[in-house]
Amino acid sequence: MSRLGIHKTLKMYVGGSFIRSESGRVIAHHSTAGDVMYVPRASRKDLRNTLEIARKAQPGWGGRTPYNKGQILYRIAEMLEDRAGAFPAPKAQVTTAVDRAVHHAGWSDKIVAVLSSINPVSSGHVNYAHLRPVGVVMVLPSAQDGLLGLVEAICAPLLMGNSVIVMVPTELSEVAGALSEVLAVSDVPAGVVNLLMGDVPSVMDTADLLDDLDTLVVGPGTLSPERLTASEQAAARTMRRVIRAPSAEAPTDAMGLGRLAEVQTVWMASGGPGVTSGGGGY
């Protein structure tokens, strides 16, 4: 007896749920199997809602211990490895992506020690600088970087304690759909990682107006130079950080990870000269 094919509906991943765009709009695109695939087209409202969800989820994620964050990043690698055969990408690409997730999992409980410092000051204080998450990070990974670019886009901000909104280029929609299913079973709390799909420049028109977005990471070739300049100018209004990221071929290095964090400087009275009473301050 013949059997009807079961076609998967491609959806975005927001707040731990698989959703269509609230607008109902889609972009027709060819899948790896050559079929026509309808990619959800995130609307302005989708982006606004996602930002609110990511904002709510961030303090819980940022407050987890580095060790626990590392465990969850490692779990992403485990789930990715488990599904390598079913991924709509060559096995070698999946393997590289798994290794990248493991790489970042390993950094999680070390990066703070590498980037924090005790600073020399001319008074009776201990002065140290340490890291805290920058908040909600929106990432535009490059289509050329494939699955590896998506994993890099997610893991680097995550290990610094941020929540992430990934604006997936249409070419990577199918692989992003599969990656969402990995994230959903990786113990990443709902809302900490969100994947939106659709027309990147039009979504950026809205992103530029969202004052609550803390950082924008732009992969190579994702925006035209004029569009990128417009986003940088809009970012200046609210001191939003805009990072022009290199290709994901190499993992984000320690200095790059530092840009996904705020540095907090703490002064503590050490009882030395010039200090009459104890106490600490910022």
Add this chain to the structure above:
Amino acid sequence: MSLQRCTEADLAAFRSARIDEMSVARRVARVKSRSLKADTKDRLLRLAVSMVDLTTLEGMDTPDRVRALCHKASRPLAEQPDLPSTAAVCVYPAMVPAAREALGTSSPVGLASVATGFPSGQLALGQRLSEVRWAIDHGATEIDMVISRGRLLTGDWGWVFDEIAATREACGPVVLKVIFETGELGSLETIAGVSQLAIAAGADFIKTSTGKISPAATMPVTFVMLDVIREHYLKTGRMVGMKPAGGIRTAKQALQYLVLVAETLGADWLTNERFRFGASSLLNDLLRQLIRRQEGTYPSPRRISVD
């Protein structure tokens, strides 16, 4: 005001209120799908600000926190001084003196105090009435009372009528809002019946909830209560106010409630003398939307003080 009276026949009529839940759901769904023009939205957002009873009802409330709330109620957004103040602040009786001191005597902002053993109402009637008098003596201009849900649910509707009437008398000219805690009443029919009862007993406003239990205010419940107000108005010409409270956190929800009021009762009720929102976080979302409409960008919630 003289004590209200009701007969067994009146109580039987209150108890026999009938509601078609399906048509209520349809009506609410239709209201929610209404779209508003941009300039109407602007007008309604400002109106909604003027209808907020800015509320803090926590065990950890302090006079300083209440003072901050009063300043915010008087001038919700420093950068938009032409914005109206909120209708009132709503606090526990113990915080009334601090609120009165912060507001002064000539403030346009009302001072509402919950009373009568809020939120449960589980005190002897004498204690509850003395709480009302104490709050009024210390400067409250509005009293939000709770009814005895236990009495109501065991069928003693006459007792509930009498307690509202007694509180009405204790309030004198002060505005009386009667809280039903609709989330505990079970059905829309009970809510309709209690609405009739409270209005007959002298309520100036009928109010859905304490905000302490879920579900709090919902649109179907609000619609049923508005409809009772409408029928009472058509029968007697007296205009009773409505205050949904609890769970209304976004400007979008607030606008939907205003559309519901406009469509059920008409423009005469689109004033803070007849409609209020009992809310704390709603005000910040209204302010965010007002900034967004003025500046064109979506402001961060972190830009506005959290009370």
